[in-house]
Amino acid sequence: MGAAEFQAILQALSQRQLSYEEIVSLQALLGRAPQADQCLALIEAAAGRPPCPRCTCSRCHRSGAANGLQRYRCTRCGRTFNALTGTPLARLRLREKWLPYLQCLLESTTVRSAAERVSVAVSTGFRWRHRFIAGVRRERLRKLSHIVEAAETYHLASQKGSRHLTRPARRHGAKASRPGLSKQYDCILIARDRNRVTHDFVTGRGPISAGQLKEHLLPVLAPEVLLISDAAKAYSAFAQGAGITHEVVNVRAGTRARGAIHIRNVNGWHGRFQSWLQRFHGVASRYLSNYTGWQRVLDAGLPAPQWTGCASG
Numbered sequence: 001m002g003a004a005e006f007q008a009i010l011q012a013l014s015q016r017q018l019s020y021e022e023i024v025s026l027q028a029l030l031g032r033a034p035q036a037d038q039c040l041a042l043i044e045a046a047a048g049r050p051p052c053p054r055c056t057c058s059r060c061h062r063s064g065a066a067n068g069l070q071r072y073r074c075t076r077c078g079r080t081f082n083a084l085t086g087t088p089l090a091r092l093r094l095r096e097k098w099l100p101y102l103q104c105l106l107e108s109t110t111v112r113s114a115a116e117r118v119s120v121a122v123s124t125g126f127r128w129r130h131r132f133i134a135g136v137r138r139e140r141l142r143k144l145s146h147i148v149e150a151a152e153t154y155h156l157a158s159q160k161g162s163r164h165l166t167r168p169a170r171r172h173g174a175k176a177s178r179p180g181l182s183k184q185y186d187c188i189l190i191a192r193d194r195n196r197v198t199h200d201f202v203t204g205r206g207p208i209s210a211g212q213l214k215e216h217l218l219p220v221l222a223p224e225v226l227l228i229s230d231a232a233k234a235y236s237a238f239a240q241g242a243g244i245t246h247e248v249v250n251v252r253a254g255t256r257a258r259g260a261i262h263i264r265n266v267n268g269w270h271g272r273f274q275s276w277l278q279r280f281h282g283v284a285s286r287y288l289s290n291y292t293g294w295q296r297v298l299d300a301g302l303p304a305p306q307w308t309g310c311a312s313g
Contacts, residue, residue, distance in 0.1 A: 053086030145222040154185040160284040200292040213238035
């Protein structure tokens with residue numbers, strides 16, 4: 001907008017007697033503008049000069065701007081893109097409301113309350129929740145080093161939100177049809193070192209296996225780590241096959257710690273996650289990995305601006 005156009009708008013406003021509702025609307029519009037600019041600045045700073053999301057070529061040049069974001073053109077394939085192309089935040093609108101909504105996520109606000117606070121539809125709030133969390137899960141974490149604790153927790157599988165159930169509906173409360181661990185439970189594996197670097201995995205249904213540990217845990221372990229786990233046989237088989245030093249804490253036998261050999265950190269994470277998850281009154285299994293990622297961000301204490309950078313990275 002040019003200076004002449006801006007002065008014309010100011011003159012038109014000064015000549016009109018605005019109602020209270022119009023003044024409130026104008027104040028809200030002016031209040032959202034800095035938030036949108038701040039959000040775009042955080043996205044640009046986190047992305048830097050991104051490579052082409054189509055061919056991963058790093059040779060690109062500036063090619064104008066659109067919707068407040070710098071666009072680039074790849075010299076290899078000729079495609080144009082911006083910092084959000086290929087990320088979960090691509091094509092999301094109302095960017096001036098992203099930071100207030102992220103603050104709702106940091107406060108673990110329910111979907112309806114968050115949607116009401118930032119003035120969006122409930123369906124939009126639900127979609128934003130999982131888009132932002134999916135973006136954070138793309139962040140590349142450091143490998144686990146030195147002393148690594150690993151343990152799993154289980155969550156009753158849920159088809160919440162599904163249009164077609166593959167089993168009879170649970171009318172009153174969530175209870176499995178058979179006692180003990182079975183394929184009716186989702187397995188959540190948590191691995192954490194003493195530097196508080198945490199990796200979370202939803203490995204599948206039922207008790208964890210050595211093959212699942214090899215698939216999920218082995219790629220995030222640094223060389224020469226000490227793995228500490230409970231007495232589940234899958235950990236011993238995995239450690240022996242991968243050549244990893246392994247220590248067992250047999251909690252059932254009453255051995256909770258032997259000096260520095262314990263799994264209190266991951267057990268504490270499990271407790272915080274399970275108590276935090278209760279406020280949502282059940283989550284669908286297909287979104288369970290998003291909720292473990294959400295808890296990981298809350299546990300790390302990331303502020304809303306840093307979360308914006310991670311989600312768009």
